[in-house]
Amino acid sequence: MPLIRTTGPVEDPWTTLKDEDPLPADGAIIVTLARWQANRDALLARPGPLGIFLKSDQPPSLIAADIERFDVIALNFPKFTNGRAYSSARLLRERYGYRGELRAVGNVLRDQLQFMLRCGFDSFEVSATADVATWLKAFRDFSLAYQPATDARTPVTALRQRPASARRIDHDEEDAPPARRSDDDAAVEASVVCAGYWAY
Amino acid sequence: MATGPQVITANRLRDGRVVFLAEGERWVEAVGQSQVANDEAATTALSAIADRAVAAREVVAPYLIEVTRDGDRLTPRRYREVLRAIGPSTHPEFGRPNTVTATGQE
Amino acid sequence: MYRYDNYDQTLVDERVAQFRGQVARRVAGDLTEDEFKPLRLMNGLYLQLHAYMLRVAIPYGTLSSKQLRKLAHIARRYDKGYGHFTTRQNIQFNWINLEETPDILAELATVEMHAIQTSGNCIRNVTADHFAGVAADEIEDPRIYSEIIRQWSTFHPEFSFLPRKFKIAVTGSPHDRAAVKVHDIGLRMHRNEAGEAGFEVLVGGGQGRTPVIAKTIRPFLPKRHLLSYLEAILRIYNQLGRRDNLYKSRIKILVDSVGVDRFTQLVEEEWQQIRDGYLELPAAEIERIRGYFAPPPYRAFDDKPADFEAQLRRDFRFGRWVRTNVTPHKRPGYAIVTLSLKPVGGIPGDATDAQMDAVADLADRYSFGEIRVTHEQNLVLTDVAKSDLYALWQRLVELELATPNIGLAGDIIACPGLDYCALANARSIPVAQRISRQLGDLTRLLDIGELKIKISGCINACGHHHVGHIGILGVDKKGEEFYQVTLGGSADENASLGDIVGPAFSADNVVGAVETIIDTYLTVRQGGERFLDTYRRIGLAPFKEKLYAAH
Numbered sequence: 050m051p052l053i054r055t056t057g058p059v060e061d062p063w064t065t066l067k068d069e070d071p072l073p074a075d076g077a078i079i080v081t082l083a084r085w086q087a088n089r090d091a092l093l094a095r096p097g098p099l100g101i102f103l104k105s106d107q108p109p110s111l112i113a114a115d116i117e118r119f120d121v122i123a124l125n126f127p128k129f130t131n132g133r134a135y136s137s138a139r140l141l142r143e144r145y146g147y148r149g150e151l152r153a154v155g156n157v158l159r160d161q162l163q164f165m166l167r168c169g170f171d172s173f174e175v176s177a178t179a180d181v182a183t184w185l186k187a188f189r190d191f192s193l194a195y196q197p198a199t200d201a202r203t204p205v206t207a208l209r210q211r212p213a214s215a216r217r218i219d220h221d222e223e224d225a226p227p228a229r230r231s232d233d234d235a236a237v238e239a240s241v242v243c244a245g246y247w248a249y
Numbered sequence: 250m251a252t253g254p255q256v257i258t259a260n261r262l263r264d265g266r267v268v269f270l271a272e273g274e275r276w277v278e279a280v281g282q283s284q285v286a287n288d289e290a291a292t293t294a295l296s297a298i299a300d301r302a303v304a305a306r307e308v309v310a311p312y313l314i315e316v317t318r319d320g321d322r323l324t325p326r327r328y329r330e331v332l333r334a335i336g337p338s339t340h341p342e343f344g345r346p347n348t349v350t351a352t353g354q355e
Numbered sequence: 356m357y358r359y360d361n362y363d364q365t366l367v368d369e370r371v372a373q374f375r376g377q378v379a380r381r382v383a384g385d386l387t388e389d390e391f392k393p394l395r396l397m398n399g400l401y402l403q404l405h406a407y408m409l410r411v412a413i414p415y416g417t418l419s420s421k422q423l424r425k426l427a428h429i430a431r432r433y434d435k436g437y438g439h440f441t442t443r444q445n446i447q448f449n450w451i452n453l454e455e456t457p458d459i460l461a462e463l464a465t466v467e468m469h470a471i472q473t474s475g476n477c478i479r480n481v482t483a484d485h486f487a488g489v490a491a492d493e494i495e496d497p498r499i500y501s502e503i504i505r506q507w508s509t510f511h512p513e514f515s516f517l518p519r520k521f522k523i524a525v526t527g528s529p530h531d532r533a534a535v536k537v538h539d540i541g542l543r544m545h546r547n548e549a550g551e552a553g554f555e556v557l558v559g560g561g562q563g564r565t566p567v568i569a570k571t572i573r574p575f576l577p578k579r580h581l582l583s584y585l586e587a588i589l590r591i592y593n594q595l596g597r598r599d600n601l602y603k604s605r606i607k608i609l610v611d612s613v614g615v616d617r618f619t620q621l622v623e624e625e626w627q628q629i630r631d632g633y634l635e636l637p638a639a640e641i642e643r644i645r646g647y648f649a650p651p652p653y654r655a656f657d658d659k660p661a662d663f664e665a666q667l668r669r670d671f672r673f674g675r676w677v678r679t680n681v682t683p684h685k686r687p688g689y690a691i692v693t694l695s696l697k698p699v700g701g702i703p704g705d706a707t708d709a710q711m712d713a714v715a716d717l718a719d720r721y722s723f724g725e726i727r728v729t730h731e732q733n734l735v736l737t738d739v740a741k742s743d744l745y746a747l748w749q750r751l752v753e754l755e756l757a758t759p760n761i762g763l764a765g766d767i768i769a770c771p772g773l774d775y776c777a778l779a780n781a782r783s784i785p786v787a788q789r790i791s792r793q794l795g796d797l798t799r800l801l802d803i804g805e806l807k808i809k810i811s812g813c814i815n816a817c818g819h820h821h822v823g824h825i826g827i828l829g830v831d832k833k834g835e836e837f838y839q840v841t842l843g844g845s846a847d848e849n850a851s852l853g854d855i856v857g858p859a860f861s862a863d864n865v866v867g868a869v870e871t872i873i874d875t876y877l878t879v880r881q882g883g884e885r886f887l888d889t890y891r892r893i894g895l896a897p898f899k900e901k902l903y904a905a906h
Contacts, residue, residue, distance in 0.1 A: 158390060193369075304384075
């Protein structure tokens with residue numbers, strides 16, 4: 050399955066192991082929670098980075114204590130309508146301080162990419178038939194967000210605190226300039242996770 | 250398994266209007282013009298046509314409904330399907346010219 | 356009322372563009388119906404019995420006259436000249452075309468309207484007291500908080516794929532006109548001992564297949580914690596709500612299955628982690644939003660203007676209408692006017708494009724350009740000078756919006772039912788029409804007094820039948836339309852769910868059953884008892900006996 054980030058398609062160096070697959074001597078592997086819990090020592094003893102795959106009903110609290118061990122956490126969307134992983138992602142980032150790669154896998158659809166990004170995912174396993182070029186645009190479906198989330202986007206509530214950036218709309222005004230996005234967002238996105246809601 | 254004559258109904262994708270599968274793989278708004286299936290082979294054939302129409306983005310959610318035949322009039326057995334065929338009982342002016350008798354109407 | 360700034364406008368405009376792209380992809384085949392359906396639902400677009408149905412959001416039931424005119428235009432241009440006001444203060448159009456929907460949304464965006472999250476498994480329109488801002492018993496205008504919640508919940512990235520739909524209601528008054536106890540989250544504003552205003556937080560109310568009265572999980576929540584607390588509740592629900600069974604996926608099921616104490620503990624534990632953080636609501640922001648809901652420029656009036664009193668004496672029909680459709684205002688010389696969308700024998704909650712345009716004009720002329728929508732499917736002009744009431748009434752009579760039946764048995768609430776809805780088992784509107792005609796005598800209606808009849812065409816209870824004084828639920832019995840009757844429901848601060856009276860009635864018999872119920876009440880009522888009071892005093896048995904005596 051193709052892997053993408055906001056910048057475009059990327060190579061995937063990770064191998065996702067089924068529980069019955071033998072452990073390779075080295076290389077980057079992603080294992081299930083069950084395997085992690087059963088083979089913790091053996092997995093930690095291996096050279097090569099380790100990743101873990103969580104099903105939608107496996108809360109992140111189960112791996113909170115070991116968050117430093119993983120370079121990638123893959124959260125599953127068994128069906129795109131199952132939104133549990135959005136909460137799991139936010140908790141991994143904001144509650145447990147996870148800084149590694151957070152990957153959305155499973156039934157990942159184009160119209161959810163921006164939601165996922167905002168919840169802290171940074172890589173996305175998409176359908177083999179996805180037209181990646183158009184899917185990438187979906188990360189920018191909305192130039193603004195009302196509420197803070199895991200991404201560093203300044204929410205509208207904070208943007209409004211800035212002088213002269215918020216204007217009432219007067220639809221009777223024929224020559225009213227078009228609504229514009231704040232210029233500061235690009236700078237903000239590089240910085241701290243969770244910008245303040247009200248006062249940046 | 251339903252016995253008796255059946256037809257296929259669906260909603261047109263683009264405007265949501267109720268349609269019925271007629272001869273020649275056409276979709277029509279008048280239930281009386283539906284192609285009737287009298288046995289399993291026929292319903293299977295009609296269903297295949299309907300599936301193709303879904304894939305071609307012509308209709309959504311096709312399904313079989315039972316009808317009773319009275320001469321050249323076709324009447325859906327279930328009242329829900331009668332309403333779909335002729336329009337809401339509350340607004341007869343939005344009804345459709347067709348060859349259905351309305352059963353159970355006030 | 357709230358007015359968009361460039362940020363609000365950008366978001367609705369970008370939403371329209373997004374949806375236009377989604378429709379194009381659907382028509383081109385890049386999206387299957389299964390993939391497209393949640394996307395169109397999140398823009399309020401259903402595929403119903405006859406066509407697509409579009410549910411347009413009317414946030415907390417507040418409309419400007421300009422917006423109402425746009426709705427009239429939509430009805431005219433894209434539909435069959437009418438719209439239907441719903442039990443969640445929204446409006447529905449029944450004859451919509453998929454390919455035109457992006458254009459409809461674009462038109463709505465020009466008047467600061469949208470259909471965002473009016474369906475789908477996400478947070479829906481936040482509803483509020485339709486008398487917000489003008490009710491004498493109001494502590495604070497609940498629309499302030501409804502607007503704050505609206506923004507927080509719009510395109511919330513974590514909560515757009517919940518187990519199921521999520522409905523929030525807010526009341527700013529002790530007398531609950533917003534039905535908070537039958538919502539997934541209900542917020543009831545009140546004061547603590549220190550005189551500070553805050554919210555009682557209730558969770559897990561709802562109707563449908565398993566009706567439940569909401570439980571209080573926090574008796575007093577300071578205002579500044581509103582959003583963080585809601586976020587905690589939604590996060591618990593998003594994680595733990597069932598996803599395996601459509602009928603067991605609402606939050607009410609979760610609260611019931613883990614128990615309210617454990618549920619409260621889960622919420623409080625999560626909340627402790629996120630409170631006092633970036634979701635804390637500063638007083639300045641509350642005041643900023645409050646500014647949008649400032650009172651209109653009232654004039655100083657005598658509370659008993661001479662003309663008004665004289666007209667009351669002279670014209671008994673006017674007097675009758677004032678008695679039923681006009682409610683006292685907190686400001687002297689003003690009145691709250693409810694426009695009845697329940698003409699005798701009419702379709703409850705429907706309005707024609709001509710009526711909508713006319714009401715917009717009347718709002719401009721008599722009520723500072725604002726209209727409210729109630730969850731009982733009527734419209735309200737909240738700030739009418741008493742000296743204008745007679746002229747307004749005369750115009751409303753011409754428009755057939757002055758039936759003097761508000762809160763009476765003729766003020767029937769009915770979902771669209773099998774005539775329109777793909778989910779329904781039976782028709783509801785014709786039953787409402789027949790009951791309305793049967794009880795058409797306005798004098799008799801007044802004698803019967805307050806009686807809320809609510810009719811749903813299926814178990815999803817969009818007609819709110821569980822909280823009707825008389826509730827009627829349409830069912831399908833072997834292909835025939837039958838109607839199950841419940842008694843004693845109520846949606847206010849003393850909320851209760853109706854009791855099933857017995858076996859369902861046929862379509863032919865249900866109106867007679869309602870008559871029997873009313874006659875039973877009239878025979879035994881004491882003092883000034885309303886129907887609900889009598890029912891609560893005597894219980895089901897006397898009604899059951901009379902109804903099934905023949906069998």
